[in-house]
Amino acid sequence: xxxxxxxxxxxxxxxxxxxxxxxxxxxxxxxxxxxxxxxxxxxxxxxxxxxxxxxxxxxxxxxxxxxxxxxxxxxxxxxxxxxxxxxxxxxxxxxxxxxxxxxxxxxxxxxxxxxxxxxxxxxxxxxxxxxxxxxxxxxxxxxxxxxxxxxxxxxxxxxxxxxxxxxxxxxxxxxxxxxxxxxxxxxxxxxxxxxxxxxxxxxxxxxxxxxxxxxxxxxxxxxxxxxxxxxxxxxxxxxxxxxxxxxxxxxxxxxxxxxxxxxxxxxxxxxxxxxxxxxxxxxxxxxxxxxxxxxxxxxxxxxxxxx
Numbered sequence: 230x231x232x233x234x235x236x237x238x239x240x241x242x243x244x245x246x247x248x249x250x251x252x253x254x255x256x257x258x259x260x261x262x263x264x265x266x267x268x269x270x271x272x273x274x275x276x277x278x279x280x281x282x283x284x285x286x287x288x289x290x291x292x293x294x295x296x297x298x299x300x301x302x303x304x305x306x307x308x309x310x311x312x313x314x315x316x317x318x319x320x321x322x323x324x325x326x327x328x329x330x331x332x333x334x335x336x337x338x339x340x341x342x343x344x345x346x347x348x349x350x351x352x353x354x355x356x357x358x359x360x361x362x363x364x365x366x367x368x369x370x371x372x373x374x375x376x377x378x379x380x381x382x383x384x385x386x387x388x389x390x391x392x393x394x395x396x397x398x399x400x401x402x403x404x405x406x407x408x409x410x411x412x413x414x415x416x417x418x419x420x421x422x423x424x425x426x427x428x429x430x431x432x433x434x435x436x437x438x439x440x441x442x443x444x445x446x447x448x449x450x451x452x453x454x455x456x457x458x459x460x461x462x463x464x465x466x467x468x469x470x471x472x473x474x475x476x477x478x479x480x481x482x483x484x485x486x487x488x489x490x491x492x493x494x495x496x497x498x499x500x501x502x503x504x505x506x507x508x509x510x511x512x513x514x515x516x517x518x519x520x521x522x523x524x525x526x527x528x529x530x531x532x533x534x535x536x
Contacts, residue, residue: 230318232265242267244276245298248336248528252466253281260286261465267296268319270311277303278315282323282331285437286465291323294333297354301346305353312357320361332366333358333533339370339526351531363533367412367509370516371528374504378523380497381490387456389491392445395431401447401458402427405474410512412532435471438462444495448488456484459492461504468501473515485518493522 233242236257243250256262261283270278278299282291299312324330335354341347355365392398406414406423417426440463448457457475461468470492475484496504506524508515520526 230268230270230315232319232322233267233269235264238264238269241276242269242279242281245279245300247296247298249296256283259465266291266323268315268323270315276300278312280312280316280319290325291331293331295335297333297335297357299353299357301350301353308353309356309360312354313360316357316361330363330535332535333363333531335531335533336371337529337531339529341529355531355533358533363535366416366532366534367511369507369509369530369532370519370526371530372506372508372519372524373527374493374497374506374522374524376497376502380494381486381522383490384487387448387484387487387491388451389446389448391443392447392458397447398435398445398458398460399424399427399431401455401474401476402431402472404476405457407477408480410509410515412509412511430472435460435462438464438471446488446491446495448484448491456482457488459488461492461495467503467505468496468499470496470504470506485514486521489518489522 233239236254239254239257243253253262253267257264262281266282268280269276279296280294280298281296282293283295284290284292297312297316299308301308303311320330335351337351338344338347341351403423403426406418406426409415409418414426417429421429440461444461446459446461447455448459449455455476456479458473459470460472462471463469464471470489473485473488473492475488493504504524506519507530508519510516510529
């Protein structure tokens with residue numbers, strides 16, 4: 230059990246299949262991963278298991294554990310044992326002693342529970358994490374709009390303008406946390422105020438996008454009263470709907486459809502080959518809005534955390 234030596238061992242690391250394999254080389258080149266964060270368990274030259282952490286470019290510590298894989302041909306009990314031993318060893322070497330480990334993320338097929346092989350693979354990897362004290366936090370829908378899908382049309386109910394100031398967007402982000410159905414936001418609100426949570430997301434996520442701030446749109450009624458906002462952007466991998474919300478006093482009027490349509494139009498107008506988004510499985514209103522806008526649920530995401 231050891232970390233890879235560098236880029237020259239990526240082929241070894243990628244012997245186990247996973248959707249993130251195609252991104253690993255670029256992540257290493259752009260400092261989102263480091264060789265010492267990519268660990269393998271070997272028997273001779275056979276790759277038995279692997280784990281890897283990811284971070285935002287320039288960060289010194291791992292932000293998320295997003296690769297935990299096992300050779301699925303290994304007999305059942307041994308699969309989980311080997312994976313657990315590797316993860317325990319890697320965590321001891323990579324993470325500061327006593328620190329809360331970063332959350333775990335696993336992308337799955339959209340109907341993984343109905344597929345025997347996928348259900349077993351997901352279950353084994355979750356069992357590895359559970360042996361080390363992690364628990365399921367939330368399951369999320371990963372969504373995608375593609376150019377062959379019609380761009381939603383203006384309904385005429387709302388008008389849109391760019392966000393004017395940092396304070397304006399922070400104020401609206403704070404407001405939409407009232408009654409939020411998002412599990413990560415609800416967790417943050419158990420530990421900090423809504424304004425602190427909004428400020429944290431703004432500083433640690435939204436300010437990192439290099440795409441034009443003019444894309445960030447405030448939705449208003451014809452007389453100018455704001456009802457919500459959308460933040461289209463591009464992360465390190467895809468154009469995304471980074472954040473979207475309707476102010477509490479304007480919920481229940483279907484404005485989310487108009488606001489999502491505007492964010493989609495902006496990115497489609499920039500020639501986006503696809504637009505990605507995500508929402509919690511339990512956030513039915515948001516999931517339905519994406520479905521109405523033509524977004525396909527192409528994957529799910531399992532999030533696990535340590536208490």
